[in-house]
Amino acid sequence: MRRTITRTVRLTGVSITTAAALALAGCGGAKVGADDDAAARSVDCGTVNLAVNPWVGYEANAAVIAYVAETELGCKVTKKDLKEEISWQGFGTGEVDAIVENWGHEDLKKKYIDEQKTAVAAGSTGVQGVIGWYVPPWMAQKYPDITDWKNLNKYASLFKTSESGGKGQLLDGDPSFVTNDEALVKNLKLNYKVVYAGSEPALIQAFRQAEAKKTPLMGYFYDPQWFLSELQLVKVNLPPYTQGCDADAEKVACDYPKYDLDKVVSKKFADANGPAYQLIKNFTWTNADQNVVAKYIAEDKMSPQDAAKKWVEANRDKVKAWLPKS
Amino acid sequence: MxxxxxxxxxxxxxxxxxxxxxxxxxxxxxxxxxxxxxxxxxxxxxxxxxxxxxxxxxxxxxxxxxxxxxxxxxxxxxxxxxxxxxxxxxxxxxxxxxxxxxxxxxxxxxxxxxxxxxxxxxxxFSMVFQHFGLLPYRRVLENVGYGLEIRGTGRAERVRRAMEVIELVGLDGYAHAYPDELSGGMQQRVGLARALAGDxxxxxxxxxxxxxxxxxxxxxxxxxxxxxxxxxxxxxxxxxxxxxxxxxxxxxxxxxxxxxxxxxxxxxxxxxxxxxxxxxxxxxxPRADVLTLRWIMRPPRPGDVLDGPELSPDVVVRDAVRDVLAADRPVKVVADGELLGVVAAEQLLAVLAGPEPR
Amino acid sequence: MSATTTAVAGPPPVALRRRLNRPFAVGVVLAVWLVGWALLRGRDTLDLSPASLTPLHRWLNDVNDAVGASRTSSPVFRYVVNELRAAIDTLVVFLQGLIAEPSYGRPVPVLGWLGVIAVVAYAAWALGNWRVTVLAVGGFTLFGLQGLWQESMHTLALTLSAVGVSLLVGIPLGIWAGLSDRFHRLITPVLDFMQTMPTFVYLAPLTLLFMIGPASATIATLVYAMPPAIRLTAHGIRTVPPAALEATESLGATRRQALTTVLLPLAKRTIVLGVNQTIMAALSMATIAALIDAPGLGKTVIKALQTLDVGTAFNAGLAIVVMAVVLDRVTTAAGVRVQHPPRRRPGVRRLLLGGFGVATLVCCYLSYTYVWAAEFPTGVALGPELSRAAASVTTWAQDDLSGVTRPFKDVITVALLNPFQTLLTGSPWWLVAAVVVGIAALLGGVRVALVATVCVAALVGTGLWRDSMTTLAMTIVATVLVMALGLVVGVWMGRSPRADRVIRPVLDAAQTMPAFVYLIPFLALFAASRFTAIAAGVVFAAPVAIKIIADGIRAVPAATVEAATAAGSSSWQMITKVQLPMARQSLTLAANQGLIYVLSMVVVGGLVGAGALGYDVVAGFSQGELYGKGLAAGVAIVLLGIMLDRIARGAAQRSGGVPVGTPR
CATH class of the missing domain: 3.40.50.300 (P-loop containing nucleotide triphosphate hydrolases)
Structure with a gap:
């Protein structure tokens, strides 16, 4: 019993001594908040809620806009990582101010711009979006005529997989993206079956493997996309797009239109007409510009801020043109 | 015993x-x-x-x-x-x-x-159960005092009374043990003490x-x-x-x-x-341990010598054996001074020999 | 054996005769199905292409829009939903400010790394023991070394808030369900629904109701995390030994007294297990919550996957696994402590509690005040190393193994999956429906057949019959693989404690590692295919089945094993004639849980080429016009789950096993 008490006292003593030692030892360092300049730089810009949709090209747009808004205009930028649907939904609830790379989405435009009137268009980003069917480069080399859709049936047997039930496989990706592929296969009388990979990583991985192992693959893809700078996929030419040839989704038999990737902002944000809105409205660059920043992020593993900083510092004149004139 | x-x-x-x-x-x-x-x-x-x-x-x-x-x-x-x-x-x-x-x-x-x-x-009323029904997370003392606790008895009184019955059932020294530290018999003593605690x-x-x-x-x-x-x-x-x-x-x-x-x-x-x-x-x-003389006595017959020892009809057979066998005459079964019957060696032997085979 | 029984007891009773004939009857049903398929192939298969909708799907879209539109006008939103959101937001923001985010005008959170580690260590020691304390300190230090301190704290804050709210609501509901049979019957299907309904289905509406932010993330998490708390609390209450309860009643205890002095204390261990399961479930939602802007490790994983950066994703995934293991071991140790509280020398403990408490407070103060204790030092960085290692292993696997794995995939697909799927999707729907109901009746009896009928009818009603059958085929193949793995590894672990010690952490990792981290290499190994989806389901579900079977094998009484050894059994005979038959109940439970876990991966399967219901759900989440179809697909997954679960349970009950999961 006596021993127990002695031990207890000793243990308690040890722990308290340790605590005291810690307290003493710790008191040497710098104090929290000592070198913090708490004063916000500017007040007139306020907070911008930027939706960030989950692909790298978008991230590049958002990073550059956020960087400029913060450094040049003194805004506070809150980035919100959201899928497209939820971003648009955010216009209504007031939680999202801007979407800075929109691929078409006519249905959402109708719902939020025309019907709910919670969003307004804010012009083009200057980036051209191309959707189509692609094959890995080795195939284009080995079968040069594969890029013409008329020859696709000839090669159908090459594309057979465990998933395609005896036909050729056409691999589709993330269901967020607009696709007419089922109708195209049917209307162009192709001996193919659309297989849904279900996500962008699955699609990219499939192309990577196809090139590395020289296995046949044809899939839905799009440009700009950071992966194209790793592997230059080759587009298959479908019957050319003409105005209105895709009006009836059931009867489509032509290629996808070129998308003018644009920006959408919330009505409230546009009406306030602050400097951040002006910046977003003026923002425009090229596919090449976006690919550079996307490469910084995806391949060079830079943080979006660093990537944006690097690009902005090299392209001062382009940035100057976006800033509000006042 | x-x-x-x-x-x-x-x-x-x-x-x-x-x-x-x-x-x-x-x-x-x-x-x-x-x-x-x-x-x-x-x-x-x-x-x-x-x-x-x-x-x-x-x-x-x-x-x-x-x-x-x-x-x-x-x-x-x-x-x-x-x-x-x-x-x-x-x-x-x-x-x-x-x-x-x-x-x-x-x-x-x-x-x-x-x-x-x-x-x-x-x-x-209170009840003692086959499987004890003790609360494993409570000590013996708290298990015994449980009934008092739920009827609202104060702590001091509860402990006093619980210690009392713990002693009564022979669990002194185990008040602070947990049930799973006790043998089955001792656990049941706890059950018994719990039942008794509420008087x-x-x-x-x-x-x-x-x-x-x-x-x-x-x-x-x-x-x-x-x-x-x-x-x-x-x-x-x-x-x-x-x-x-x-x-x-x-x-x-x-x-x-x-x-x-x-x-x-x-x-x-x-x-x-x-x-x-x-x-x-x-x-x-073992019938001799259960039956009393009342069950085996026979009416006195003419020719019985009725001056032998007297026993009560509620005496168990086994306890009468010595007296009956020691006497050389039938033992009288007497209650309130009245002669109910007599018991002799033959009656005893019928019981001690066990049940007749069916 | 049956001959002797017959000779002694006369003709077998009706029930026995029926059981003997049942496999035969099921065989007849399957044969009829095959013949029907051969004759009627391709007729009435209820196809629906991925882009088409039924009126029901359109109507669901309208409902969704109407709910969204009433957001500003309806009093339900103004008062109930908004208040709820505000309350949860307050809780999460408080926790984030405490450990994860700069707050109260400070450039750092209130508690820095030193304070958090001290508090975690103190809690692990006070609730558990020394061993888990060392584990917890090691684990949390690792987060810092990985360069993921802030992300980890965000995940921890969100997990803790979701778990807190889950327990606050779940334990009272669980007590109620434990006490009232009627409520128990009422809430069980609701819990089934909450656990099998894919999160993707309610993620978008949630953000509409509760806005983008911590409240939505918390609610999405707790919908999935709360059911175990309710179920296990109810289970704990229901399995309190009746002897103790009766004794209490005989002493005149009121209901409340019986609850507080008998039911809750005796159910405490099971309730702690419920807390443990709730924490695990909440952590498994970390990646999904990131899709609606929930900060933390999940976001790191999702971001890394946009560029297929497996290394970075693995680094963050590893942090989630480590956090899961730490929280699991600490709560498990707390559960053991609850059941067997150390009974010696409480005085010593009290003094130590005080002493360490003071030390913890000092650490908290230091981390509040000084920069070195607030921000994790960046000197040692393990993160990049881990990422690089994971990336090179992945590259090696992708490049060198896929030559073997792809043919393997093709064999399984052609030999097992395709024929089964063809049979299910190629037969007329009414034939499949009749077969399902018939098997349900044969295996489970009238009640189960009734449930199966309702489920089948509802599946037809969703308009997604063909997709449901495709998913069903994959689910059953995956469950068969899960059980095969479960038997082999589970028996091994059950018989060898050493194997158990080595394998168990691997199983924990497989269960908590975000699926996409290992799906990227899987995609390389098996391509975007149904098989990849099945593999994902197996990786996630097999650990549960393995653990349950191992426990079942271990629970076979030592005396029985001894007797069999004495009789000269070989290892093989021991396994097949003694241990497995005696663990039959565990096998049933393993199949049941394996099935549920496989179903919960259907949506993830949709992301890697499974198509069918999983893809429908993902598409519904991604495109507004497909929302209704996604919701219907979610419901179809729930229906498949309930149908298979009830048939399996019914069969287990009929064949003499105790009903799974429903004590008393």
């Missing part, structure tokens, strides 16, 4: 006083719409198997009636499935009876509302010792006898063990298939079994 000495040194129950518990026409039927069974004489008369086939009901207790006198140890005996455990639960309404009445100190407890019933359980009028025992080793069981039986002697509580004791019933019971109720077969003292059951079932039951009982 022999059965006889234990039984004879016990406090005598007050048979003539008003009964503590009176049970009349008690039924417990399990199954769909059970109350129709006791109401219909036709259904009530069916055998267990027929009743099951006709109604899907099982009658665990059928038309049971008995009285328990103050201070009596009343044993309900039967094999498993005979309904004895259900019966004892009906008495405290741990199982809700289907029909009948249970009068406790003049009050029909089947009419008691939930509050009154709780009050009765807290103050008037109830009646103690119910539901096969309390059947989960214990034989030696410990004997100790515990003696413990109950000792407690009964010391505190004189009325006890209703359920068992499937005839020797336990004979050892402890002032009176014994034998049940079979939910029905009462016979009620009586141990020597009545052995001496005058009501039917073959009971007879079969008591066949292996």
């Amino acid at each position: 022999t059965t006889q000495t234990a039984a004879s040194s016990r406090r005598a129950p007050a048979r003539d006083a008003a009964p503590v518990i009176t049970v009349r026409g008690l039924w417990k039927v399990f199954g769909p719409d059970p109350s129709r069974v006791p109401r219909s004489p036709e259904l009530a008369a069916l055998s267990r198997r027929e009743l099951m086939a006709r109604t899907g009901c099982t009658a665990a207790v059928r038309e049971v009636a008995f009285d328990v006198a103050p201070g009596e140890v009343f044993v309900v005996m039967g094999l498993s499935g005979s309904g004895k455990s259900t019966l004892v639960r009906c008495l405290t309404r741990l199982v809700e009876p289907t029909a009948g009445e249970v009068v406790f100190e003049g009050e029909d407890i089947l009419r008691a509302d939930a509050r009154r019933l709780r009050e009765l359980r807290r103050r008037k 109830p009028d009646v103690l119910f025992f539901d096969e309390p010792f059947s989960a214990l080793d034989p030696l410990i069981r004997r100790d515990m039986q003696n413990e109950v006898i000792r407690l009964h002697r010391e505190v004189g509580k009325t006890m209703v004791f359920i068992t499937h063990d005839l020797s336990e019933a004979l050892k402890l019971g002032d009176r014994i109720l034998i049940m079979r298939d939910g029905r009462m077969v016979q009620t009586g003292t141990g020597d009545e059951l052995v001496g005058a079994p009501a039917d073959d079932y009971v007879r079969d039951f008591v066949r292996d009982v």
Whole structure:
């Protein structure tokens, strides 16, 4: 019993001594908040809620806009990582101010711009979006005529997989993206079956493997996309797009239109007409510009801020043109 | 310690006083719409198997009636499935009876509302269970004081009383142990102490010792006898063990298939079994330990020499052996100065030789 | 054996005869199905292409829009939903400010790394023991070394808030379900629904109701995390030994007294297990919550996957696994402590509690005040190393193994999956429906057949019959693989404690590692295919089945094993004739849980090429016009789950096993 008490006292003593030692030892360092300049730089810009949709090209747009808004205009930028649907939904609830790379989405435009009137268009980003069917480069080399859709049936047997039930496989990706592929296969009388990979990583991985192992693959893809700078996929030419040839989704038999990737902002944000809105409205660059920043992020593993900083510092004149004139 | 000495040194129950518990026409039927069974004489008369086939009901207790006198140890005996455990639960309404009445100190407890019933359980009866039902996370002291705690007794008083009964049941020194640190027998002592702590009028025992080793069981039986002697509580004791019933019971109720077969003292059951079932039951009982002279004496015959020693009719046969064999003439059985009969060696030998083969 | 029984007992009773004939009857049903398929192939298969909708789907879209539109006008939103959101937001923001985010005008959170580690260590020691304390300190230090301190704290804050709210609501509901049979019957299907309904289905509406932010993330998490708390609390209450309860009742305890002095204390261990399961479930939602902007490790994983950066994703995934293991071991140790509290020398403990408490407070103060204790030092960085290692292993696997794995995939697909799927999707729907109901009736009886009928009818009603059958085929193949793995590894672990010690952490990792981290290499190994989806389901579900089977094998009484050894059994005989038959109940439970876990991966399968219901759900989440179809697909997954679960349970009950998961 006596021993127990002695031990207890000793243990308690040890722990308290340790605590005291810690307290003493710790008191040497710098104090929290000592070198913090708490004063916000500017007040007139306020907070911008930027939706960030989950692909790298978008991230590049958002990073550059956020960087400029913060450094040049003194805004506070809150980035919100959201899928497209939820971003648009955010216009209504007031939680999202801007979407800075929109691929078409006519249905959402109708719902939020025309019907709910919670969003307004804010012009083009200057980036051209191309959707189509692609094959890995080795195939284009080995079968040069594969890029013409008329020859696709000839090669159908090459594309057979465990998933395609005896036909050729056409691999589709993330269901967020607009696709007419089922109708195209049917209307162009192709001996193919659309297989849904279900996500962008699955699609990219499939192309990577196809090139590395020289296995046949044809899939839905799009440009700009950071992966194209790793592997230059080759587009298959479908019957050319003409105005209105895709009006009836059931009867489509032509290629996808070129998308003018644009920006959408919330009505409230546009009406306030602050400097951040002006910046977003003026923002425009090229596919090449976006690919550079996307490469910084995806391949060079830079943080979006660093990537944006690097690009902005090299392209001062382009940035100057976006800033509000006042 | 022999059965006889234990039984004879016990406090005598007050048979003539008003009964503590009176049970009349008690039924417990399990199954769909059970109350129709006791109401219909036709259904009530069916055998267990027929009743099951006709109604899907099982009658665990059928038309049971008995009285328990103050201070009596009343044993309900039967094999498993005979309904004895259900019966004892009906008495405290741990199982809700289907029909009948249970009068406790003049009050029909089947009419008691939930509050009154709780009050009765807290103050008037308590129960000892086959599987102890101790709370594993509480120490012995807290288990014993549990009943007092839920009736709102203050802590100091609770501890005082709990220590008192812990000592009474012979658990001194174990107050701060946890139940899983105790042997089965000791755990049951805790159960016993818990039942005694509230100072109830009646103690119910539901096969309390059947989960214990034989030696410990004997100790515990003696413990109950000792407690009964010391505190004189009325006890209703359920068992499937005839020797336990004979050892402890002032009176014994034998049940079979939910029905009462016979009620009586141990020597009545052995001496005058009501039917073959009971007879079969008591066949292996050492009769000399149970039967009294009353059961074996014969009327005096002409030619008997009637100046031998005198014995009471309630003396157990085994205790009379020495006297009878020592005397060279029949021993007189005398109560209140009246000669009831005589016992000679031949009567003794008939008992000691065991039951006649069937 | 049956001959002797017959000779002694006369003709077998009806029930016995029926059981003997049942496999035969099931065989007849299957044969009829095959013949029907051969004759009627391709008729009435209820196809629906991925882009088409039924009126029901359109109507669901309208409902969704109407709910969204009423957001500003309806009083339900103004008062109930908004208040709820505000309350949860407050809780999460408080926790984030405490450990994860600069707050109260400070450039750092209130508690820095030193304070958090001290508090975690103190809690692990006070609730558990020394061993888990060392584990917890090691684990949390690792987060810092990985360069993921802030992300980890965000995940921890969100997990703790979701778990807190889950327990606050779940334990009372669980107590109620434990006490009332009626409520138990009522809430069980609701819990089934909450656990099998894919999160993707309610993620978008949630953000509409509760806005984008911590409240939505918390609610999405707790919908999935709360059911175990309710179920296990109810289970704990229901399995309190009746002897203790009866004794209490005989002493005149009120219901409340019985609850507080008997039911809750005796159910405490099971309730702690419920807390443990709730924490695990909440952590498994970390990646999904990141899709609606929930900060933390999940976001790191999702971001890394946009560029297929497996290394970075693995680094963050590893942090989630480590956090899961730490929280699991600490709560498990707390559960053991609850059941067997140390009974010696409480005085010593009290003094130590005080002493360490003071030390913890000092650490908290230091981390509040000084920069070195607030921000994790960046000197040692394990993160990049881990990422690089994971990336090179992945590259090696992708490049060198896929030559073997792809043919393997093709064999399984052609030999097992395709025929089964063809049979299910190629037969007329009414034939499949009749077969399902018939098997349900044969295996489970009338009640189960009734449930199966309702489920089948509802599946037809969703308009996604063909997709449902495709998913069903994959689910059953995956469950068969899960059980095969479960038997082999589970028996091994059950018989060898050493194997158990080595394998168990691997199983924990497989269960908590975000699926996408290992799906990227899987995609390389098996391509975007149904098989990849099945593999994902197996990786996630097999650990549960393995653990349950191992426990079942271990629970076989030593006396039985001894007797069999004494009789000269070989190891094989021991396994097949003694241990497995005696663990039959565990096998049933393993199949049941394996099935549920496989179903919960259907949506993830949709992301890697499974198509069918999983893809429908993903598409519904991604495109507004497909929302209704996604919701219908979610419901179809729930229906498949309930149908298979009830048939399996019914069969287990009929064949003499105790009903799974429903004590008493």
